[in-house]
Amino acid sequence: MRFLTDTLAKKLWLTVTAAIFITILYSYLLSYLFYEKLYVENVEESLLEEGLALASDYEGGPLTDELKEQVVWYNTKADSDVFIVNNPRELSACFPFEMNYDSLINGKEREELLKGNPLFKSGYEDRFNGRIMAVIVPLLDEDRLEGIIYLYLPLEKISDITKDFAYLWMLAAFLFLVVAMISGTVLVKRMTRPLLEMKYATERVSKGDYSVNIKNQSEDEIGQLAHAFNHMADSIREEDERKREFLANVSHELRTPISYVKGYSDALKSGMVTNQEDYQKYLQLIHREAGRMERLVGDLLDLSKLETDEYQLVKMPLPLAQLIEDALQKYLPKIAEKHLTLEYDLDPDIIINADEGRIEQIIQNIIDNALNYTEQGGLSLHLYRTENGCCIELEDSGIGIPPEDIEKIKQRFYRVNKARTRADGGTGLGLAIAEKLVNLHEGELTLDSTFGAGTVVRIFLPIIDE
Amino acid sequence: MSNLYKLFYLLAFTGFLTACHPEHYQPIDSDANIAATINIKDMTVSFIDIDSREKITDWAVHKPYTGGIIFPDRDTFLLYGSQLETADLYSLSTGEIIGQWEVGEGIVNGLLLENKKEIAFVNENDNYIHFVDLKGKESSKMTTEKDPFTVTQSADGSKMYVLSFNHEVLSVIDLQQMQRLDGFKIHSFAAGALLLDDQNELWVGGHGEGIDIERNIHIYDATTGELKKKIAVPTMPVDFAVMDDSVYIVSHGSNTLYKVAKEGEVLDSKIIGANPFTIKALDNELLVAGYDSSDVHFINPDDLRANKSVKVGSGPFQIVLREKK
Numbered sequence: 001m002r003f004l005t006d007t008l009a010k011k012l013w014l015t016v017t018a019a020i021f022i023t024i025l026y027s028y029l030l031s032y033l034f035y036e037k038l039y040v041e042n043v044e045e046s047l048l049e050e051g052l053a054l055a056s057d058y059e060g061g062p063l064t065d066e067l068k069e070q071v072v073w074y075n076t077k078a079d080s081d082v083f084i085v086n087n088p089r090e091l092s093a094c095f096p097f098e099m100n101y102d103s104l105i106n107g108k109e110r111e112e113l114l115k116g117n118p119l120f121k122s123g124y125e126d127r128f129n130g131r132i133m134a135v136i137v138p139l140l141d142e143d144r145l146e147g148i149i150y151l152y153l154p155l156e157k158i159s160d161i162t163k164d165f166a167y168l169w170m171l172a173a174f175l176f177l178v179v180a181m182i183s184g185t186v187l188v189k190r191m192t193r194p195l196l197e198m199k200y201a202t203e204r205v206s207k208g209d210y211s212v213n214i215k216n217q218s219e220d221e222i223g224q225l226a227h228a229f230n231h232m233a234d235s236i237r238e239e240d241e242r243k244r245e246f247l248a249n250v251s252h253e254l255r256t257p258i259s260y261v262k263g264y265s266d267a268l269k270s271g272m273v274t275n276q277e278d279y280q281k282y283l284q285l286i287h288r289e290a291g292r293m294e295r296l297v298g299d300l301l302d303l304s305k306l307e308t309d310e311y312q313l314v315k316m317p318l319p320l321a322q323l324i325e326d327a328l329q330k331y332l333p334k335i336a337e338k339h340l341t342l343e344y345d346l347d348p349d350i351i352i353n354a355d356e357g358r359i360e361q362i363i364q365n366i367i368d369n370a371l372n373y374t375e376q377g378g379l380s381l382h383l384y385r386t387e388n389g390c391c392i393e394l395e396d397s398g399i400g401i402p403p404e405d406i407e408k409i410k411q412r413f414y415r416v417n418k419a420r421t422r423a424d425g426g427t428g429l430g431l432a433i434a435e436k437l438v439n440l441h442e443g444e445l446t447l448d449s450t451f452g453a454g455t456v457v458r459i460f461l462p463i464i465d466e
Numbered sequence: 467m468s469n470l471y472k473l474f475y476l477l478a479f480t481g482f483l484t485a486c487h488p489e490h491y492q493p494i495d496s497d498a499n500i501a502a503t504i505n506i507k508d509m510t511v512s513f514i515d516i517d518s519r520e521k522i523t524d525w526a527v528h529k530p531y532t533g534g535i536i537f538p539d540r541d542t543f544l545l546y547g548s549q550l551e552t553a554d555l556y557s558l559s560t561g562e563i564i565g566q567w568e569v570g571e572g573i574v575n576g577l578l579l580e581n582k583k584e585i586a587f588v589n590e591n592d593n594y595i596h597f598v599d600l601k602g603k604e605s606s607k608m609t610t611e612k613d614p615f616t617v618t619q620s621a622d623g624s625k626m627y628v629l630s631f632n633h634e635v636l637s638v639i640d641l642q643q644m645q646r647l648d649g650f651k652i653h654s655f656a657a658g659a660l661l662l663d664d665q666n667e668l669w670v671g672g673h674g675e676g677i678d679i680e681r682n683i684h685i686y687d688a689t690t691g692e693l694k695k696k697i698a699v700p701t702m703p704v705d706f707a708v709m710d711d712s713v714y715i716v717s718h719g720s721n722t723l724y725k726v727a728k729e730g731e732v733l734d735s736k737i738i739g740a741n742p743f744t745i746k747a748l749d750n751e752l753l754v755a756g757y758d759s760s761d762v763h764f765i766n767p768d769d770l771r772a773n774k775s776v777k778v779g780s781g782p783f784q785i786v787l788r789e790k791k
Contacts, residue, residue, distance in 0.1 A: 062720065087679060088702060088719035093741055094673050096506055096532070096757070096783055097615075097657065100632065101676055111507070114740075114758055143740035143759035144721050 009192040016184040024173045031169070036162055043133060044120055047080055047151045051118065051137035054082070054149050060141040062086070071149065079153070084139075086147035093145075102126060104150065105136065113138035114145055122155070131155035194222050198229055210237035249413035253296055253428065257289035292427070299429040303412065306436040313355040313440055317464055320390065321346035321383055323356065327363045328381070334371060341378030350383060350390045351464045358437045365430035366394050366457050374398035377454070389443070389462040401449040409447060410435050434459075491561035492523040496541065500558075500788045501746065503755055503762060504531050504545065507781030511545070512762075516748060516789070519764055519774045525561070529554070533575060534786045537600060538582045543786075546573045548590065553602075558788075567602035574615055579641065580623030588614045588628070595628060595639065606644050610637040618659045618668075620688075627668060627688075629656045636668075636691065650691020653684050660706035660713065661688060662728060669713065671703035679719055685730065697732060699724040707747040709767050714752055716742040723754055723770055736770040738763055746785045755782035 005011055054074060057067060063086040071084040085091065085104060095107035104127065109119055119136040134152035138145055194216045201212040212233050216226035264282040273279045305311045324346055335342050352359075370379050377397025384391055401409055408414050413428040431445075438445045443461040494500060499516040509530060513522040531545040531554075542564070546553040548571065555565035572591025579586060579597075584605060587596040593614060594607045616629040619641070628637040634654045638647040658671035668688045674680035682696040683703050701719030708714070712733065715724040718741050725734040739756020746753045751773065752765040760780045763772040 087677065088741075089674065089677060089679050093719055094702070096743070096781075097673065098631070143756065143761075144737075145740070145758065 007192075008195065009188050012188045012191065013185060016188065017181055020177060020180045020184070024177060028169055028173060032162065032166065035165060039161065040122070040133065043153060044135060047133070047135040047153070048118055048120075048137070050078065050080065050082070051135050051149050051151045054084075055137045055139055058139045058146075061146070063139065063147045080151050081153070082149065082151045084147055084149050086139075091145055091148060105148070109136070110145065113148065114140070114143065116140055121152075128152065128154070191222065194218075194226050198226060201229065201233070205233055205236065210234075210240065246412060249428070250300065253413065254293065257293045257296075260289040261286050261293075296427045296429075299427045299433060302433055303429055303436070306433065306440070311440065313358060315353050315355055317351050318354050318356055318359065319348070320350045320352050320359070320392075320461075321348040323359060324363055324381065324383060324392065327360055327367070330364075331367055331371065335379070338371070338375070340371075340374060340376070342381070343378065344381040346381070346383040347385055347390070350385060352390065352441075352461050353464050354441050354461070358440070362434045362437050362459065363392070365434040366459070369430055370394055370396040370398060370455070370457070373455075385463070386460060389460060392459040392461070393456060395454060395456045397454040400451040400453050400455055401447070402451045406447055406449055410445070489527075489563065491525040491527075491556075493561040494522060494558040496559050498522070499790055501748075501753055501762065502534060502536070502543070502786045502788075503778045503782035504534050504784045504786070505760070505779030505781045506530070506532060506757075506783045507760075508779050510779035512778035512782070514762060514776050514778070516787075519776060521776050521778065524779050525556075533784045535576050535578050535585060536786055536788045537578075540788055542600075544576070544585070546576055546587070548572055548574045553587070565602070567598070569596070569598075575617055577617045577619065577626075579626075580619060580621065586617060586619075586626065588617055590614060590631075595626070597644075608639050608644070608646055610646075611635045611649070616657055616659050618661050620661055621663045625688075627659060627661060629659055629670065631655065631657065636670075636686075650686070652686060652691070652693075653680075655680065656684075658704040658706060660708065662708070662713075663688075665728060667694065669706060671706070671715065671717075673702050673704065673719075683715060683726075695730060697726060697730050699726065699732065699735075704743055705745045707745045707752060709747045709750075709752065712767065714745055714747070714767065716745045716754055718743050718757070721756075723752075723765065725767070725770055734770050738765065738770070738772065739775075743783055744785050746787055748787070748789070753785055753787075755785055757781055757783060 005014070054071060057070060063084065068084050071082055075082045088094070089101060090104040092103045092105055092107050092110045095110060105113065105119070112119055113136065116138060118138065121132070121134040121136070124131050125134070132152045132154050134150060137149045137151070139147040139149065194214065197214050201214055204212050210233050213230055214226040216223045264286045267273055268279065268282055273282060328342070328344065332342070367379070374396045375398070380395045382393045384393070410431050412432045415428060435445045438459055438461070441461055443459060446458045447455065448458070449455040494513055500522065501514045501516055503512045503514070505512060509526070509528050511525040511527055511531070511534070514520070515522050527545070529547065530549045531547040534543060534545045536543050536558070541557055541559050543556045543558050544553055545556065546569065550573070551568065551571055552566040553569045553573065554563055555567070556562065557564045569587055570589065570591070572589040573587050574590045575588035577586045583599060585598050585600070587598060589596060590613050593610055593612055595610055595614065595617070596607045597605050599605055610628045611630040611633045613631040613633060614628045614637070615631040617626060619626045624640065624642055626639040626641055628639065629652070630637070632655070634651055635649050636652045637649045639645070640647050652670060653672060654675045656670045656672040660669040662669065666688045668686045670684045670686060672680040679701050680703065681700040682698050684696055685694045686692065687694055699715050699717050699722070701717055703715045703717045703724070705716050706713055711728050713726045713728060715726060716722070716738070717724065721737050721740055721742060722735050723738045723742070723745070724732060726732050738754050739761055740759035741757040742754050743757045744755050750767070752767055754763045754765055755761070755778070756763070760778055760782060762776045762778050762782065762785070764774040765771070766773055
């Protein structure tokens with residue numbers, strides 16, 4: 001049986017075929033029943049009509065020879081067998097006495113006939129040595145059952161007719177079955193073809209070929225599945241590309257400080273540096289680059305942790321204005337050094353439920369970014385209440401971001417300026433980490449920028465309502 | 467308790483009382499001359515006042531009785547049936563059952579002997595005639611041929627003739643000596659018999675065998691068993707009555723009543739009722755019961771016309787008379 005059910009197509013085909021077969025069988029049985037019932041009823045009715053018509057010639061009193069002859073004559077012409085009986089023995093007239101005689105009608109039937117009701121019989125009758133269908137019409141003279149007209153048809157005749165009908169039916173059913181099976185096969189093939197295509201496509205994807213594209217025009221579930229599959233393949237391809245790019249970025253970012261460290265340490269080792277001032281300068285450079293590497297690795301670690309579900313925030317109620325103000329203190333010397341202005345306006349009533357260290361990290365990352373790209377003008381920081389929470393808004397007068405890059409700026413290592421220098425000391429991961437952290441706090445980070453005029457970073461966070 | 471509950475309990479209690487009480491039927495006036503018909507189809511007994519020619523009542527006995535005997539005391543009414551274990555005794559004057567005799571199944575006929583002290587029960591199961599006194603005690607029994615049905619006795623009460631239904635031998639019993647005499651061969655499927663003592667003739671009817679239906683009565687010599695003649699009274703003559711010099715015969719196959727002179731000449735015939743099985747002679751009238759028409763006809767014996775017809779229960783099979791002393 002297994003070879004019959006090893007594919008969906010076969011299963012579907014089997015189901016369709018079985019359904020068709022059962023339907024045909026069931027309708028055959030039903031119509032056979034109805035047909036027989038209708039036919040039998042019809043025969044019964046026509047027998048009764050014949051009988052009543054013959055009985056209408058009876059005018060009372062003992063049966064006349066003329067009437068008997070009429071019935072005999074009629075019998076030679078009619079399809080059914082007809083006879084007339086007036087033998088009281090056959091009519092069970094002696095019923096209370098045990099006559100040991102198998103009468104045409106029994107005592108009970110005689111009672112029914114005495115009431116003037118015709119009798120219907122169907123089944124085996126010893127007298128006729130077979131199955132018959134009969135109608136018995138009483139010939140009554142007042143209360144006297146003077147005779148009966150017995151009309152019958154062998155049931156074999158009826159089965160003959162139903163047999164013809166059955167052959168016709170079987171032929172039609174066979175033709176229908178063949179047509180239905182052929183069309184069913186075609187239909188099932190059409191239905192399962194996209195599934196097969198998908199199977200091959202999956203095999204290609206698992207081998208690393210993401211360029212698959214299943215062509216399926218239908219809008220049904222299978223069509224939707226094909227569409228979803230194409231989308232999935234695209235996503236995998238994009239993710240794969242991102243991964244490669246990320247690896248390239250990481251190696252590139254690491255190579256710069258390593259080459260610094262290697263170069264300067266080589267110089268120190270070979271004794272090329274002679275004076276103490278250069279020596280200290282080289283050491284300072286090596287130290288700076290090592291620090292950058294440390295930060296880079298730390299950020300990468302943070303990011304990878306943030307991207308897994310295991311990262312846990314330690315949340316507590318925080319006065320956000322205080323936190324921001326403390327963070328700003330660290331940057332005052334640097335701002336002064338770059339001759340920039342700082343203006344801030346913080347709503348002191350805002351309390352959020354957050355991880356203090358992480359929020360601080362977010363603020364540092366965005367201020368770092370702002371300072372790195374602002375050479376003149378200043379920064380302006382606002383904390384205010386919004387409809388659903390609060391917003392930290394940092395505006396700088398820096399170089400801004402071109403509109404085509406604004407969507408990608410939050411990606412890891414993305415840089416507007418493709419020349420990969422890190423003179424500013426950034427790792428290229430700050431904004432990506434900030435956004436992840438904001439999302440972890442159920443907030444949102446948005447960027448709004450005018451190229452050449454400045455950038456506005458807004459961080460929306462939920463607050464604790466008093 | 468609500469009124470509905472009270473009514474319910476009252477009804478239940480009434481039902482309980484009636485269930486425990488023996489069946490009580492309408493009493494029959496002791497002075498009335500009656501004809502009772504035992505009706506097979508609806509299992510009733512109908513009573514007709516002979517003088518007024520009106521039905522008195524029906525007793526719905528709900529037992530398959532096929533025959534009955536009214537005792538010489540004019541009150542005890544014995545009813546029997548071949549499917550019943552007992553013969554039941556009713557009091558006509560009170561309408562209550564007063565006794566039961568354990569006679570066993572198979573009683574197809576009963577005859578009060580001329581001595582008025584004994585009843586002969588014909589049992590088709592054990593093929594015996596059981597003689598029982600009026601207290602229900604069996605005094606003797608006589609074996610017969612297989613399937614006895616019809617019995618008749620001589621007017622002096624000396625001999626009894628027993629016809630077997632499926633057997634072509636007639637048994638004769640000497641009632642004085644209580645012994646079986648030599649029987650003689652008769653026609654098959656004989657039913658209904660009349661003994662004409664003065665002519666020493668036994669007139670026997672019948673249904674006929676199989677598809678051949680009986681058209682004649684056969685007249686046998688009551689002593690020798692010699693078939694003296696046949697008289698055509700088609701079809702299926704089954705019961706006889708004698709009045710004056712005529713014998714009246716019902717042929718149920720043709721629903722016909724025949725009037726035949728004792729010498730054998732058919733004098734008259736008329737169609738009466740439907741499927742008549744039984745005839746009885748009154749003082750100056752005949753009673754014929756139609757089994758299919760469920761009626762009893764009062765017949766003028768001269769012209770065989772029905773003076774009056776009375777509807778009775780369904781399927782009257784036997785008429786039992788109680789006339790003036």
